[in-house]
Amino acid sequence: MSSRRDPAPAPSADPMRSGGTPLLPGAGWGAIYRGARGRCPRCGEAKLFRAFLKPVDQCPACGQDWTHQQADDFPAYISIFLTGHIMAPVIIALVQETRLSLPALGAVIVAVMLGLMILFLQPAKGGIIGLQWWFGMHGFAKERRAPECPGGED
Numbered sequence: 001m002s003s004r005r006d007p008a009p010a011p012s013a014d015p016m017r018s019g020g021t022p023l024l025p026g027a028g029w030g031a032i033y034r035g036a037r038g039r040c041p042r043c044g045e046a047k048l049f050r051a052f053l054k055p056v057d058q059c060p061a062c063g064q065d066w067t068h069q070q071a072d073d074f075p076a077y078i079s080i081f082l083t084g085h086i087m088a089p090v091i092i093a094l095v096q097e098t099r100l101s102l103p104a105l106g107a108v109i110v111a112v113m114l115g116l117m118i119l120f121l122q123p124a125k126g127g128i129i130g131l132q133w134w135f136g137m138h139g140f141a142k143e144r145r146a147p148e149c150p151g152g153e154d
Contacts, residue, residue, distance in 0.1 A: 022062040035130025036123040068139035075124035
């Protein structure tokens with residue numbers, strides 16, 4: 001007898017309902033979170049990107065058309081904003097607490113800032129795509145999860 005049990009999957013763990021329709025996120029934050037993770041904001045199942053910043057044309061799991069997205073420069077602004085807010089106290093601490101030369105400080109600061117900006121860029125773009133889909137912007141159909149009836153009460 002094996003001590004390992006195969007747990008029954010929770011109903012919310014399956015992103016596709018029994019009818020083949022995707023389990024839509026319950027709120028806009030869910031769509032943004034799915035997109036920031038690089039998953040389809042609609043179903044959460046398939047990859048959103050086929051390359052670093054190039055979204056797939058259509059989700060292979062739910063069939064959502066992603067050619068409508070127009071994230072443009074907004075993900076870069078978010079990436080720069082986050083990087084600046086993280087790096088400001090780091091730069092202050094480096095300047096006040098270390099004895100690095102100016103060229104060494106510049107090299108460390110520029111390298112870390114470039115790394116952070118690149119790190120934040122894809123999640124920011126995925127989140128923006130999720131936000132656009134949630135609000136039905138740029139040709140996306142505005143979809144919402146059907147309200148659930150609790151315990152058979154009307």
